[in-house]
Amino acid sequence: MTVRAVERALDILLCFTQESDLSLTEIAAKISLHKSTVHRLLTTLEEKGFLLRNEATDKYRLGIRIWELSTHLPTLDEPAALLLPAMERLRDRLGETVSLYLRDDLERVRIQAVQSRQAIRRVAQIGARLPLSVGASSKVLAAYAPPEVQVRLLADSSWPEAVDRSLYLEQLKEITRCGYATSFEEREPGAAAVAVPIVGRSGKVVAALSLSGPVSRLSRETLEQYAAILTENAAEMGLMID
Template sequence: MEDRKLTVRAVERALDILLCFTQDNDYDLSLTEISAKIGLHKSTVHRLLTTLEEKGFLQRDEGTEKYRLGIRIWELSTHLPTLNEPAVLLLPAMERLRDRLGETVSLYLRDNLERVRIQAVQSRQAIRRVAQIGARLPLSVGASSKVLAAYAPPEVQVRLLADPAWPEAVDRSQYLEQLKEITRCGYATSFEEREPGAAAVAVPIAGRAGGVVAALSLSGPVSRLSPETLEEYAAILAEAAAEMGLMMG
């Protein structure tokens, strides 16, 4: 029984190492950096890194001694099911929306108390908001976060507001009022809530069964996205989201 516990712990630690590469645009990391991120001694991390490298999940640059994701990760990704996969299925519609409005378009799913950007189409303008696919963000701030929280089950909202990681700068009562307003008007906006100089508008995507399955957002610099512009774009996004919901089934 003890051996099994140790084995499971080793698996958890190995997965923690792989997840380090999803944070903060970290594409290559040193042994020291990985050790600090997951809070383990370097000797333990080194053994795990060696195994992951041997299996092809990581590769090491002999010049810099830094690690990056290996070919096995990409091989696994090619076997992900693409039928009805939102990131693949909705990409053409997102590109059309980007071409029509000229700003970055993103697609988010809720994962517990976070949102995950599963697809993004970057604006072609020189000054633009660059959205990284795979980024995880809290549900406490941002237009897409508020949309996903507004349409989440009540128990999720309760856990969200009780989360120790809730930012002190965000008033819970005002946040709840915002969620109510979002369900009433059908969209959310944000102005420099998460990033200085950035604005966004987001709408829910509902499946045919009626539940909200994703959030569709448009973001860009505040110099181009005034409150009036975001309100105008919200109607266009809502129309696109309705079509996407039908596509997702």
């Protein structure tokens, strides 16, 4: 059993995973609660230091307590910290945005990203949650997921109507055969990506490494060339994590 008030307070905090400043009205709309209820929760979170209110704009943002908690996160053995230098080298070599994803049930979470330095680039936000139905990294994580996860994924009510399930399953089989996945404007117009699995020392796929950018620079031929480079880097990264 869960405590409703705690759930609602956490839902409020989770609103800030996508935006840095939100008003009472915006938060209430996001979590589908009456503004009076949200106001009481906001007041409590503000008093405890988890949120700050800008009096000039009457908007809220994350408070100092969040940062204090984050300083105690275990980072020395986390993939996001361990693999960052290698991701930066890969970005410098290929010139595009490099991201690291983990699977969380039927979603993928971007736990690390190194942005391209080019003027026209794809900006990847750390912490973003995305569905497993579309995207190169999604397909890699789904391809190497247990069969029962794939079954639940295809039966999930949020599955997009535009994505053919049979074709998707064929793509997963092809990914396990060739070792990488590509995507062209599957999730974002104008964006392309290639992703490969990272196999840890345990022999299991622990993450997906991807490179993304505008389709104007990333043709299918280019992505196939980059897939070999990512695979080589992913093999080295896998030696660093369990």
